Amino acid sequence: MKNYSTQMEAAKNGIITSEMEVVAEKENMNAEKIRELVALGRVAIPANINHKSLSPEGIGEGLKTKINVNLGVSGDCANYEKEFEKVKMSIEFGAEAIMDLSNYGKTNTFRKQLIDYSPAMIGTVPMYDAIGYLEKDLLEIKAEDFLRVIEAHAAEGVDFMTIHAGLNKRSIESFKRSKRLTNIVSRGGSLIFAWMEMTGNENPFYEHYDELLDILYKYDVTISLGDALRPGSINDSTDAGQISELIEIGHLTKRAWDKNVQVLVEGPGHMALNEIAANMQLQKRLCHGAPFYVLGPIVTDIAPGYDHITSAIGGAVAAANGADFLCYVTPAEHLRLPDVNDVKEGIIASKIAAHAADIAKGIPNARDIDNKMSDARRRIDWEEMFSYAIDKKKAREYFESTPPADKHSCSMCGKMCAMRTTNKILNGEKVEFSN
Template sequence: MEAAKKGLITPEMKTVAQKEGLDVTKLMALVACGQVAIPANVRHHSLSPEGIGTGLKTKINVNLGVSGDCNDYSLELEKVKLSLKFGAEAIMDLSNYGKTNTFRKQLLELSPAMIGTVPMYDAIGYLEKDLQAITAQDFMRVVRAHAEEGVDFMTIHAGINKRAVEAFKRSGRRTNIVSRGGSLIFAWMEMTGNENPFYEYYDEFLEILREFDVTISLGDALRPGCIDDSSDASQLSELIELGHLTKRAWAKDVQVMVEGPGHMGINEIAANMVIQKRLCHNAPFYVLGPLVTDVAPGYDHITAAIGGAIAAANGADFLCYVTPAEHLRLPDINDVKDGIIATKIAAHAADIAKGIPQARDWDNKMSDARRQIDWETMFALAIDGEKAQAYYESTPTEEKHSCSMCGKMCAVRTTNMILDGQTVSLHAEN
């Protein structure tokens, strides 16, 4: 950000501009004013930089990491490889069990995708202290450790200060606090009687992030955990604080993303995107879902994709995936794949709606292949070509130019034959 403010074009800006088909000087201006972030820790040497924000393609993030009940790091690495295969631009390591730095170092060595963490999750295992005994300086140690390892962006819940907590307590929420990091900060504040250390010592945390060029992702500790809590005083009071913290970070040349709502009715999503962009000065917006209904456990990749598509079409820049396992368990490898695919669909659908350059070209190529009944090209263009091909081949067809749904009654085949001057006969060989 400092380079952009000085009119200097960095290698990362050049890479992002090329990926986006954007003039690099225009990109530089967006980085300078904070509307685009390029999370790129100076120590993440395997990174292929991506831009997040105004006028750019919608990016997606994959969450993974171990827990006390599921601590198989080899499985998490398989999830990493799957995420990279399907083009996830970011991976967040949310491990909250044991010494996590070995896995994180492997992740940073392997991954061209940007890597994010939530230092609060790691604090208890890293420090080997009970929550109440952790000090502000302890939290800084964990943030510095993650920055030194090469993490590109960190979720820090700095907006849940005492004013926001007062609004939360008055609101009488149905699901209270559902953010894991937010609930831990809230518990620490209540047990110690102190201000949120990430808020009280915000400038000191920013100095650490600036030293390694880590982007701050301002966490929404008071995000709604059910549709009945959306757009309430708790959510909006924290969002006001996040807007103030955004400007403070930019003043220190620290790039910012702002995190957004988790559960929200479809009718509220567009307005929330406008409010966030207004209150947070057009900083990139990073949303989880939103999940548009609370009654679909086992299918929340779908409820989130619906909300994510609407959110991104109305201004959100970065979608955090949700898997079918949300609310139920740590996702397995199949859950991860389903979550990635659903979120990629949402992001691409939004890019078409936003008029992102070249977004519609992909669909046009697929449509051309369908008109030509060119199965190999269709499989090559599909988000998940392996699945598409497996479905097509699962039921052999008599007519190779159609699928088992229509056979010789295929509308495309019929129209092509007529336009080519041929006669259509459904009973004879053609």
């Protein structure tokens, strides 16, 4: 008979769960070490008891950097078939998590299909769904209504939920004093802020935090403590509003752990390159080593259409300095709902950032595949090179689009290929260009 309800509760009781064993195998780590880290809260394994198709993943200290893909319908683009194409692509390219951010109509049909289908962990922001699910205007929604939506998502099998519980009256005062350039850019955060200002009440997720944790505990849902005051421009990064909310989140992290609920902490946002490393250390200090989940950071504000690149730059620096989980950004960021191609570009950019950071962090065996690729390049073995590529199809298409006359080269250098030249000399052969 199972004598625990959550991964953290099991870990604290010295129990290695089947999910911990899967994570240990994926990470090439000892299962007991995984258990210790889960017990401390430094690793989370989001694994709702009702998500039967899940292939568990660990997020946190000493583990490979994971990536998340955001998708979901909006009022302007309500095509669930297209969203499911994005789901399939996300899984094909190895995304460890998918967040359904649908905010239009009755979203639970799509969410249930997603949970039934996906081996990747599933996240949601229940605040987005509250208005459509409850069919009420924001001002009419009560605290118990918000909790009802959270329980509905949890019962369906959602593994982690973004809850903006740190946006309380104290952090709002800091935000107002900061006189930001871009104010609040978090969609969920802005809705909570508006609700608080219109009603005069405290944040319901903060005021009823213990009740919320009881729901999450029941289904083993990981709370992802959302950063409602994340900077939406590099001008606003590391300001009093952002840091005051982070201090509140640190306190909420410990309260969740006390109730055996696993925690992720969400972070910026837009941030100049020189501030990223310090922010990662600050989060780990204030939030007691909890896994850190960052959006970007986006390192410049002037590249709409290319924000998958600005995000990957920031994400690589963030993860190399301690971030554990990267939320992808697509070229459509700030412009429109991403299409399938945008999603692909975002996934690839984020995977590159995560892998580059794992090499920098010294994650065991992280650079093995790079060494294999380099060896295949030395031998000019194209098929083997394609097999190691993050995007195998694109690598092959580029090579074959302008085929070389000599298969032991490419159309860039032809017979002047440095690999070919050096290989011939080291093999005792002459270098000739006439044949």
